[in-house]
Amino acid sequence: xxxWEFPPHISGGLGTACFGLTKxxxxxxxxxxxxxxxxxxxxxxxxxxxxxxxxxxxxxxVSTPKSRIVExxxxxxxxxxxxxxxxxxxxxxxxxxxxxxxxxxxxxxxIDSLLKPYLSEREYIVxxxxxxIEVRAPSHTGTSIETQTITLRRRIxxxxxxxxxxxxxxxxxxxxxxxEFSGGYGTxxxxxxxxxxxxxxxxxxxxxxxxxxAHDWMSxxxxxxxxxxxxxxLVVHVHACEHDRSGDKVNREVKAIEQLGLDGADRxxxxxxxxxxxLRRHYKIDDxxxxxxxxxxxxxxxxxxxxxxxxxxxxIVLFLGRVTFQKGPDYFLEAASxxxxxxxxxxxxxxGSGDMLSSMIERTARMGLARNVHFTGFLxxxxxxxxxxxxDVYVMPSVSEPFGISPLEAMALDTPVILSRQSGVSEVLRxxxxxxxWDVQDMANKILALxxxxxxxxxxxxxxxxxxxxxxxxxPAGLVRDAYVELVGAR
Amino acid sequence: MTDxxxxxxxxxxxxxxxxxxxxxxxxDHYFDDGENERILKRVAERCYLPMNALILxxxxxxxxxxxxxxxxxxxxxxxxxxxxxxxxASFQKLAATGHAEFLGETSHHSLSSLTDLSEFEGQIRxxxxxxxxxxxxxxxxxxxTELVIDxxxxxxxxxxxxxxxxxxxxxxxxxxxxxxxxYRPEGCESLSLLxxxxxxxxxxxxxxxxxxxxxxxxxxxxxARWIHEAGPKDAFIGLFMDYETFGEHQWKETxxxxxxxxVPDAVLANPRFRFRTPxxxxxxxxxxxxxxxxxxxxxxxxxxxVSAWLGNPMQxxxxxxxxxxxxxxxxxxxxxxxxxxxxxRRLSTSDxxxxxxxxxxxxxxxxxxxxxxxxxxxxxxAFMNVLDDLARRAGQEKTSERATLTEIxx
Numbered sequence: 001x002x003x004w005e006f007p008p009h010i011s012g013g014l015g016t017a018c019f020g021l022t023k024x025x026x027x028x029x030x031x032x033x034x035x036x037x038x039x040x041x042x043x044x045x046x047x048x049x050x051x052x053x054x055x056x057x058x059x060x061x062v063s064t065p066k067s068r069i070v071e072x073x074x075x076x077x078x079x080x081x082x083x084x085x086x087x088x089x090x091x092x093x094x095x096x097x098x099x100x101x102x103x104x105x106x107x108x109x110x111i112d113s114l115l116k117p118y119l120s121e122r123e124y125i126v127x128x129x130x131x132x133i134e135v136r137a138p139s140h141t142g143t144s145i146e147t148q149t150i151t152l153r154r155r156i157x158x159x160x161x162x163x164x165x166x167x168x169x170x171x172x173x174x175x176x177x178x179x180e181f182s183g184g185y186g187t188x189x190x191x192x193x194x195x196x197x198x199x200x201x202x203x204x205x206x207x208x209x210x211x212x213x214a215h216d217w218m219s220x221x222x223x224x225x226x227x228x229x230x231x232x233x234l235v236v237h238v239h240a241c242e243h244d245r246s247g248d249k250v251n252r253e254v255k256a257i258e259q260l261g262l263d264g265a266d267r268x269x270x271x272x273x274x275x276x277x278x279l280r281r282h283y284k285i286d287d288x289x290x291x292x293x294x295x296x297x298x299x300x301x302x303x304x305x306x307x308x309x310x311x312x313x314x315x316i317v318l319f320l321g322r323v324t325f326q327k328g329p330d331y332f333l334e335a336a337s338x339x340x341x342x343x344x345x346x347x348x349x350x351x352g353s354g355d356m357l358s359s360m361i362e363r364t365a366r367m368g369l370a371r372n373v374h375f376t377g378f379l380x381x382x383x384x385x386x387x388x389x390x391x392d393v394y395v396m397p398s399v400s401e402p403f404g405i406s407p408l409e410a411m412a413l414d415t416p417v418i419l420s421r422q423s424g425v426s427e428v429l430r431x432x433x434x435x436x437x438w439d440v441q442d443m444a445n446k447i448l449a450l451x452x453x454x455x456x457x458x459x460x461x462x463x464x465x466x467x468x469x470x471x472x473x474x475x476p477a478g479l480v481r482d483a484y485v486e487l488v489g490a491r
Numbered sequence: 492m493t494d495x496x497x498x499x500x501x502x503x504x505x506x507x508x509x510x511x512x513x514x515x516x517x518x519d520h521y522f523d524d525g526e527n528e529r530i531l532k533r534v535a536e537r538c539y540l541p542m543n544a545l546i547l548x549x550x551x552x553x554x555x556x557x558x559x560x561x562x563x564x565x566x567x568x569x570x571x572x573x574x575x576x577x578x579x580a581s582f583q584k585l586a587a588t589g590h591a592e593f594l595g596e597t598s599h600h601s602l603s604s605l606t607d608l609s610e611f612e613g614q615i616r617x618x619x620x621x622x623x624x625x626x627x628x629x630x631x632x633x634x635x636t637e638l639v640i641d642x643x644x645x646x647x648x649x650x651x652x653x654x655x656x657x658x659x660x661x662x663x664x665x666x667x668x669x670x671x672x673x674y675r676p677e678g679c680e681s682l683s684l685l686x687x688x689x690x691x692x693x694x695x696x697x698x699x700x701x702x703x704x705x706x707x708x709x710x711x712x713x714x715a716r717w718i719h720e721a722g723p724k725d726a727f728i729g730l731f732m733d734y735e736t737f738g739e740h741q742w743k744e745t746x747x748x749x750x751x752x753x754v755p756d757a758v759l760a761n762p763r764f765r766f767r768t769p770x771x772x773x774x775x776x777x778x779x780x781x782x783x784x785x786x787x788x789x790x791x792x793x794x795x796x797v798s799a800w801l802g803n804p805m806q807x808x809x810x811x812x813x814x815x816x817x818x819x820x821x822x823x824x825x826x827x828x829x830x831x832x833x834x835x836r837r838l839s840t841s842d843x844x845x846x847x848x849x850x851x852x853x854x855x856x857x858x859x860x861x862x863x864x865x866x867x868x869x870x871x872x873a874f875m876n877v878l879d880d881l882a883r884r885a886g887q888e889k890t891s892e893r894a895t896l897t898e899i900x901x
Contacts (some may be wrong), residue, residue, distance in 0.1 A: 342512060373534040430849070433868050441511065449872040452879070455808030456871055462804065463849060 001227070002200060002219040003034050004117045013405050014117035014239055017271075018215055020298040024477025025407040033209055035222075037113030037196055078264055111199045114192055115218055116244070124189035173222065190253060193338070197221035204230040211235060211484045217242070217254055220261030227264070233487040235480075236265035240402045243282045247325055247400070259294055267483045269293050271403040272424020290485050294428045296473040297408045306317070308389040314347045315451050318391035318415075320384065321352035321398075321406060328397035328420065328437045328477055330356070333363060333373065335395070338444035341371050346451065351387050388413045392457075393450045397437045398423050411468045416460040418446050428471070432466035493671070494684065494727040494767035494776075495718060495758055497732035498634070498657065501539070501582075502564040502600050503531055504842035506863050506871050515880045521834060525865065525901045528574045531567075535575040538738035541580040544746055550590045553766075557755045558590040561734070562634050564839060565598035565618050568625070579625075586626035592768035595619050595630035595653060602800055602840035604635055604644045605787060608813045611644075614836070615651055631655065632769040635672050636841050637689065638731070638790040639797060644674035645684070645784065653682065657731060657775045660686035661788050661795035668782075671725035677777035683773040684782060687731040687790060691717060696732040700745040708746075711753030719761045726776035727767065731790070792850065800844040805871040809847060812878050813838055819885035831885050838877065846870035 001022060005015030022032045055477065074084070114127050153455070204212070204226035213235045214223030220236060227234040242255045262268060262283050268290045270276050276292055279285040287482040317339070319332045329350060350360065350373065357375070364373045379387055388394060394410035394417045401423035410417050411432070419426055420437040433446045450456055508523045549557045563582065571579040576709055585591040595708075597603060597614035598621070604611045615633070617853030623629040632655040633648040638704050640658040665686070674684045694714060698704045706713070721728055735742070741747045758764050767775075790840035791799040817835065845863045847870045864870040 143655070338513070430866075433872075434866065439514070445511040445513065445876075446872065449875065453808065453871070453875050455804045456868060456875075457806045457862070459871075460868070 001034050002214040002222050003031050003036050004215060004219075005036060006055065013403075016237060016298060016405070017295050020296060021477055021480065024473030024475075025481060027474050028478055028481045030477075030481055032070040033109070034108045035200060035203060036108065036110055037115035038110035039361060045095075052444045079186060079491040101206055101325065107371070110198060111198070112198045115196055115217070117122045118187060119218075120238075121189045124192065128187070133354070147313070149277065166213055182400060185290060190262060193218050193221055193257075197225045198338040201225035202340050211487050213237060213480075213484075215239060215271035216263070217258045217261065220257050224261060224264050225479040232268040234264060235267045235269055235483060235487070236261045238262075238268060238279065241278055241282065242471070243278055243403050244275075245326065255282075265289070266487055267291060269480060269483060271295055272427055274422070274424045274427065275402040277402075291479065292485075293479045294424065295403045295405060296476050297405065297412065297473045298473060308386050310390055312347065312467075314345045316347045316349055316390055317393045317395060317451075318349045318351065318387060318410075319395055319397070320343045320349075320351040320379070321396070321408075323352050323357040323360055325352065325356065326399055326401070327352075327354070328399045329354075329360055330363070331391075331399075331437050331440055332395055333367070333369070334440040335397070335447060336373060337367055337369055338440060339447050340369060342444075342448060344372075344453065346372065346447075348373045349376060349387070349391070350374070351376040351379050351384075352432060384409075385413065387414050393447055395447070396423065396425075396444065397435075397443065399437050401425070408468050408471065411461070411464040414461045414465060416450055416457050418443065418450070418465070429467070431460050431467050433460070493721050493723075493725045493764050494772050495764055496560065496727050496729050496731075496767055496769060497558075497771065498560040498562065498594070498729070498731045500562050500634075500732070501567050501734045501735075503527070503534065503567040503570050504600065504840045505566055505570075505837045506530075507843070507877060509869075510873050510880075513875055515876055516883055519674060519880060519884065520678055521877045521880075522837065523863075526630065526638070527570060529545065529853050531570040531574050532596060534699045534735060534739050534798070535571065535578040537743070538735050539571075539575070539578040540581060540752075541748065542734065542737045543578070543585060545752060546591070547581075547588070549584055549752065550585070554754055555590055556766060557761060558592070558766045558768050558771070559585075560592040560594055560632070562594040562596050563601040563622070564596060564840075565614075565621060565835065566600055566689070568621065582595065585628060586628070587887050590768075592632065592770055593622050593626045593628065593630060594657070594769070595622065595633045596843060597636055599835070599839050600834045600841055602634050602636055602797070602810075602841045602844065603640065603705075604639060604647070605797060605801065606749055606810060607817060608647060610814075610839070612647060612651065613699065614839075619651075628814060632657065632773075634731075639786045639787050640676070640684070640789075642676055642678045643783045645682055649679050649682040655683050655685055655769045657729070657769065658684055658686050659788055659790040659795055660689055660729065660783075663782065664788050668780075669722075670709070670724065671714070671728055672779045673726050673773065673776045674780060674782040677781050677783040683776075683778050685727065687729040690788070691728060692730045692732050695730070695751075696736045696740075698734075699747060700741045709750065711757040713756035714750075714754060715760065717788075718758055718764065721764075726779075727772045734838060736885070798849050799850065800841055803847070803849050803867075805847045805849075806844050809871060809874050810844060810884075813873065815877070816882045816885055819883070822874050823885060829883060834881060835885075838874070838881070843870070843874050847874070876889075886896070 001018070003018035004013075005019070005024065022034055025032055040143045081400050114124065114131060116127070119127070149302050158372070176458065199419060200219075209230070209232060210224045211233050212230070214220055214225050215237045216239050223234050223236060226232070241258055242250045242359035243372045262279060262285050266289065268279065269283065270279060270290060270292055272294060273292050276287065276290050280287065281289065317336070319329055323329050332348070339346055348369075361375055364370055378389070390408045391410070392415070394407065396404055396407050396417065396419040398404060398420045399422060401420060403424035404419065405425070407417040407419050407429060417429075417432040422437050426432070426434050433450070435442045435446060506523045506527055507521055510521055513852065529756050546559055566581065567642040588592060593859060595615060596618060597611065598618035599614055601614055602612055629648070631653055633651075634657040635648075638657060638659045640656060643688065645656055647688050656676065656700055657867055658664075670686045673688070676682060694706075694717070699707070699709050701707060718728060737751065755766065760765070779841050787797045788795055789799070791798055801810060814837075820831045820835045842861070847867045848866050849867050864873070
């Protein structure tokens with residue numbers, strides 16, 4: 001499994017989903033070798049011997065012996081268990097899932113890399129610069145800053161890289177050459193993705209496994225490389241595609257990688273029928289090798305539900321997420337203005353940041369809604385949970401949402417939810433109100449109904465809590481395992 | 492002799508528009524006239540007209556040896572009068588043969604029996620008047636909405652002069668007893684209870700066109716063979732079902748009409764069996780014993796209770812809110828303003844609550860099939876918005892001012 005992030009630090013939905021899936025697979029008796037990119041120097045590096053990539057060649061990638069991991073865990077008095085995971089809102093695991101079982105079927109390999117889920121090119125460079133400063137260490141001398149600047153804009157010849165990967169093992173000199181473009185971390189995001197692929201390819205030649213499972217585009221080259229090196233079947237798991245992230249302004253290089261992965265995969269797992277439709281429409285992918293597996297929620301026991309004292313009397317309607325085109329904050333604002341015309345005392349909260357934030361604030365002022373609409377900026381950790389719990393209604397008005405885990409988090413905290421039908425989660429959720437994101441009148445109507453009719457709130461929260469509780473990773477993981485069995489059986 | 496009793500339920504509700512919060516206090520156009528007309532006309536064409544023609548043929552062919560019973564809700568009569576008078580006329584033609592019995596029910600297919608007995612009585616009386624006016628005979632058999640019965644309901648029916656009451660032959664009601672006998676509800680002196688044989692009735696209503704059923708295809712002969720399995724002492728077999736079974740739920744292409752056309756001959760082939768209507772049965776077969784019905788029993792879903800209409804918080808809240816404004820709309824009606832009461836009664840139709848049902852799995856599928864909404868929550872929202880508006884109009888708000896508002900609204 002070419003996964004993303006591992007405990008105790010999981011920062012986003014993709015990491016949570018990978019980890020939840022892995023745990024679910026463990027419950028079905030699937031052994032997982034979990035390979036993650038991991039930047040050096042983070043405080044929890046103690047769990048693994050971090051690959052000393054730097055400018056060193058890739059054969060020095062070292063996997064940590066399993067016993068060592070366990071040993072160190074004991075030393076630190078902690079275990080790899082979701083209880084330790086820091087995640088937005090509620091994603092935790094009940095204590096009954098023993099870490100002992102996890103340790104038996106689950107092993108983590110870390111590859112030193114700056115990759116994180118959903119990095120943009122610009123964010124990557126920022127991250128790289130931060131690392132440069134942080135570890136301005138004598139060890140990092142391989143590539144001068146000048147060289148990096150020169151290579152910054154270079155395109156990666158993906159097909160060539162992947163072709164060469166096959167020959168890498170046989171020819172150390174060639175390997176050097178292939179790797180030369182990176183040195184330390186990749187000087188740009190694409191280089192880093194390629195460098196990661198080569199490291200994974202190395203692991204693929206050394207370890208025993210039956211199936212390769214790669215999540216989203218950044219691990220696609222790695223998945224393809226591993227599949228070529230090992231001749232094992234490849235599962236590409238699509239959590240989001242470039243069309244979801246960027247609307248019509250797609251990054252063509254990212255899309256090209258996605259296309260390679262989708263074409264080269266033996267099975268495609270996607271998180272919704274909605275996403276399967278996107279793959280059909282934008283990537284001409286035939287349904288026959290696609291399996292829809294909806295996400296689930298890793299969830300701590302409900303007893304820890306936060307109790308929040310609401311400081312204001314007015315009802316609160318919440319938007320929480322990135323303030324970007326994809327998430328539809330402008331539709332939320334339009335619905336807000338319609339609600340306020342009927343009920344002037346309702347408060348609307350837009351929590352999050354993103355490239356539309358300033359224009360949203362300006363628009364709010366222009367529309368005369370400044371007294372009703374509040375912006376909190378980016379929230380994290382417990383604040384997210386508190387915000388959900390404070391809200392009387394949570395709205396997810398996304399324009400395009402492959403899955404969308406946030407409504408489940410809100411529901412787990414007893415906040416009733418209105419969500420866009422243009423989302424994967426709306427395919428599985430029964431106890432939520434659903435709207436087309438563009439139908440702001442309907443959105444407003446439903447917000448008002450939730451505020452006016454307590455029985456509707458009661459209905460949605462009572463049955464919703466049960467529904468969310470039942471959405472455990474065991475079920476989707478079973479479907480993924482079935483896909484594995486199909487593949488392994490076919491060989 | 493064992494009597495075979497066919498009773499068909501004919502009903503259509505007045506479905507609501509997608510009435511939003513923004514319509515409240517602005518306009519009182521609640522009902523989706525276009526959709527209601529479209530559906531009524533479709534059902535008349537696919538079911539009422541062809542099936543009535545078939546039944547008329549069968550009655551004439553068998554010269555009284557084939558008989559059926561119908562119950563028409565007041566709302567479907569309203570709709571036929573407005574949009575398909577020829578369908579109503581074809582029911583009247585059946586009544587004129589003297590071999591089709593028309594039953595009593597609530598005028599608006601309501602569940603008033605569970606909440607407000609005075610409304611319940613009022614709806615029964617006005618509907619009985621209408622049935623007598625339209626079909627020439629005052630009903631003597633009562634069937635409550637969705638076959639909901641309990642001892643209280645039975646007593647009301649008896650007091651209002653009915654001699655027969657129809658109910659569901661639910662296992663939990665009967666226990667070891669046989670649905671083919673006439674019973675007397677606990678607490679009644681003279682009323683006879685006729686129960687539905689849900690196995691045989693659902694062979695036609697639900698399973699007939701199901702190709703995965705191990706008995707598919709069902710032929711008249713096979714069905715008659717099952718009917719003939721009834722014991723020699725069995726008084727009757729209650730085949731109660733929705734009339735829309737024929738041509739609407741199961742399309743003509745499934746062969747349902749041809750099947751039905753063959754049933755009378757096949758059943759009558761054994762001289763121990765004959766067709767009778769409910770009022771015939773109670774004249775000839777005395778009740779064999781008392782039956783306790785402490786809790787309401789219906790013909791819906793696996794539970795055979797009222798949870799399909801009042802099972803969740805939304806449904807109970809909607810029902811409470813509905814009956815809370817009845818006194819106000821009644822008062823207005825007595826003062827000569829019947830419009831609000833008329834609207835209110837249309838809202839009392841049980842279908843509105845049924846659309847809010849959140850039961851899942853197999854029953855959920857049935858609910859979904861019958862619902863015009865995308866979700867039970869949407870059904871609740873539209874209903875509550877309408878009620879909110881109706882309550883305002885019935886309350887202290889000046890209705891004349893509202894009317895002006897409606898006129899100036901775009």
